[in-house]
Amino acid sequence: MLDAAPSKKPLVEVRDLKMHFPIYAGLLRRRVGEVKAVDGVSFDIMEGETLGLVGESGCGKSTCGRAVLRLYDLTSGSIRLEGKEIGPTPQAALRDMRPRMQMVFQDPQASLNPRMTVQAIIQEPLDEHTTLSTKEKQQKVYELMDAVGLNRRFAGRYPHAFSGGQRQRIGIARALALNPKFIVCDEPIAALDVSIQAQVVNLLEDLQEQFGLTYLFISHDLSMVRHIATRVAVMYLGKIVELAPREALYSAPLHPYTEALLSAVPEPDPSLEAKVERIILQGDVPSPANPPKGCNFCTRCPKVMDICREVEPETREVRPGHFAACHLHEITSQTAGKTAAQKEANERQHGE
């Protein structure tokens, strides 16, 4: 469906994924509502590619990544990994699938058990899922430490003795231990300083080449996603608003939210920087417990139309491989006049 390069087959297929967290309140802790952190998300990840998932804080990126790995029990939806359905599978039955899918976490400090040595942290998945001898495991741990660029002598040390970048390397080595096919990188560089970010991203790219990995790369850093991703999905308030190959998305964004996001990326050239027109969104992101009727973005969209407040836009393939969920492009395809539609939209906005 969402295939950009037809030669490759999808490794992960996510369909209509919903992850709602209940809100309890009152004396009897009755269920009074739910936070719709991820609300109907569909995408494919091709084998060997990196799908970038971007969006602002609180839009559901991390929840989406964790849900895809089934670290949560889903509200509804289907996830197929290598053609095998893992959406409704109980946690106990999922354990056998865990070696195939792994995660690199955002906070390299908190995501490592402070009372385990590096050796123990990397080795634990091997203890659980393999029948290697102690010596083979030791050897494997050393190989993994080599692969991520950690000195073997550090195997007996505890996580607190490492710097942030080194800890993230431990986290990556740990994720690689069971030769996974698919790794969710949940903002792996957000907690690192800029000089280390490049190191870690390059390491991830090298490992992808070396081991044939497929990444779901979650980040709010658009420049970094542009660097690493093959295709990019943009999330807003629990929904994917646009999904396209990297260059198409960065050069010609279709959704007004993507336009606003991209306009916020700093331009390194000062002469160009002066010309950049920032689209400043007004207001705050609505609460995911109470999303607006119609399009989720209608409360802040600079090109909002009446229909946006009534009808939820469907995701459609506006150009080959370039998907967007926006009424602007429905009208474009129906009336065959994009400029007219935009003019119309602008007039409406000015009329308000």
Add this chain to the structure above:
Amino acid sequence: MLTYTIRRLILAVPTLLFIALVIFLLLELAPGDPMAEMPLTIPPEVKEKMREALGLGQPWYVRFYLWLYQFFIVEPQYWIDGLFGTNFADGAQRIISFQSRSPVFNTIAERIPQTLWVVGMSYVVGVIIALPIGIISAVRQYSWFDNFGTFISMVGFSVPTFFTGVLLIVIFSVNLGWFPSIYDTTLKVNDWPSFVKQLKQMAMPVFVLALYNAAQISRFMRASMLDNLGQDYVRTARAKGMTEKVVVLKHVLRNSLIPVVTVIALGVPQVFGGAIITEQVFKVNGLGQLLIIAIHGNDVPMVLTLTFIFAVLIVVFNLIADILYGVLDPRIRYD
């Protein structure tokens, strides 16, 4: 770690000397007279003689020095003599109780077994039931088990032991007649029926104190578990594909135990201090009761010695708790 321990032990010496001085001066300044209980018919000059015989004629610093000398030099000599049959002490003056006129340490040695059995056992029982309750309450947060556990620990916390003790006596001794209400110290355990009898007389005081201890420790355990259950490394462990048992017992529990173990270690001196009120309620003649009687009788050497021993225990177990922290948590290093 060793140098740290030695440094702490050396630092403990001036601390303890200062504590001893403060206790001594407090007792010195407190109103009361060891002769107050004596019959009024005794002439004042005889009373004065008796006072001098107790050593009260000396100025306070001389008495304080003598007590220190007896506590740190003479008494250890008597212990060594008792253990190895040597004769270092050579009949030197021991610390003598004003009330019984017998060496203070002999009385303490008589009382320690009761306190250790009843109060110590209650602490052990309390810890043994508190840890699983805390763990299960945290893993099943807000379940009926958790709510019930919270209720029980609120009861254990807020209802004083003199109330629960008396309540138990009324129910189980007076109405049901299952357990004796008075602890019989003279009971010798040498066969099965006497062992059962010992268990029966221990049951109620142990239960009362265990409820109190368990209430405290289970709350600590629960809070510590909840704190760790939300940590990112727990999610990492789940993502690794560990079973829930491994996640909870290996990752979460081991990290949660660090603060709990220190809390347990810090509570141990209370065991030796005895539970003054509970020992009174069940007539257990342990250390707590001994201290109360000594305070009533203005028995300065007994009060001073007991309080000082408690102070030593508190200092020592503080050190043990700190060392345990360093042993259990690799992030903490003392050097």
